[in-house]
Amino acid sequence: MFTTTAMNDTQLMGAEMMFGKALLGQVEGLVRDPITQRVRRLVTRYGKVGRRVAVPLEWVVNRSPSRLFLGVGARSLDDLAELQPLN
Secondary structure: OOOOOOOOHHHHOOOEEEEOOEEEEEEEEEEEOOOOOOEEEEEEEEOOOOEEEEEEHHHEEEEOOOEEEEOOOHHHHHOOOEOOOOO
């Protein structure tokens, strides 16, 4: 599991989200714990229709400066509740 620190949290924004060699989507926001301010979920957009879901940080198994590698594929993302559009 990948953990964040305040110093590298902002680097998550815009990162590509991968499963193996497959590009799943992109990170567009962060959900923080209200008390500790640690990132708990990644607001992501994935798939052809750009479905928005909050991916648990525990699903991230590795990362590089521009990519996050998930331990789960698109089927697991499909099981997450869709987030309401930003207005």
